[in-house]
Amino acid sequence: MDLGLHGRKALVTGGSRGIGRGIVTALAAAGVDVITCYQRESPAVESLRHELKETGGQHHVLLADLTRPEQVGELLDECRQRFGRLDLVVNNAGAISHVPYGELSIQDWNRVVDTNLTAAHLVIQGALPLLGPGSSVINIGSKSSEVGIPLRAHYTATKAALRGLTRSLAKEFGDREIRFNVLALGVIATDALDEMPADRRDALVQRYRGKTALGRLGTPAEVAGAVLFLASDLSRYVTGATIHVDGGIS
Incomplete structure (x- = not known):
């Protein structure tokens, strides 16, 4: 099916591995x-x-x-110089750790918040001059923002915040015909899963x-399918939404 994205x-x-690469x-x-x-740098790059x-x-x-905010600025400068515009922004880069909340250091809190939330804010804000009518911004979220997960309070907080950011921006920029949506992911099988010890995996x-x-984990290709939908004109009346790509996880 031709989605008209050519x-x-x-x-x-965050596109070199896992979900981003898909x-x-x-x-x-x-x-x-x-x-x-x-x-x-890595072989994946x-x-x-x-x-x-x-x-x-x-x-x-x-x-x-x-x-690093200055590197976000440099990345967007590259987009401006190489493309002159953007029709789609996908905030996929993320960080996570598993730490009891009572032991969560400010350094680990800041690392996760800076990567998952502040970076998304800076990318979107910097991309605004490049986004025109019909463009789409997709923030990669998580089912955890609804249910909460022990040892991931900082991660869950950032994913919940992405929903609020997305909803607000959808309303603020609707008159410019820029759409903002969240994909709330379940458990996706990536190369990180393959790298775990067999018994733990x-x-x-x-x-x-x-x-x-559905009785199985998701795949990066299935996340990418939702991205293709939100990137295309098929979703031109979808904004401010959280779309679950989670296989019906409870």
């Missing part, structure tokens, strides 16, 4: 020109560059630490299969 311009943060490659395959960023080159289109994989998979209506 030639559109996108920025996807989003980047799906957009590129749909004809979108994509700029994405990564925080540190070079393999993504190679994959995008094989796909075709104008794609750029750039180094940017989004916890198997236990996690079994645990969440039992909590999910």
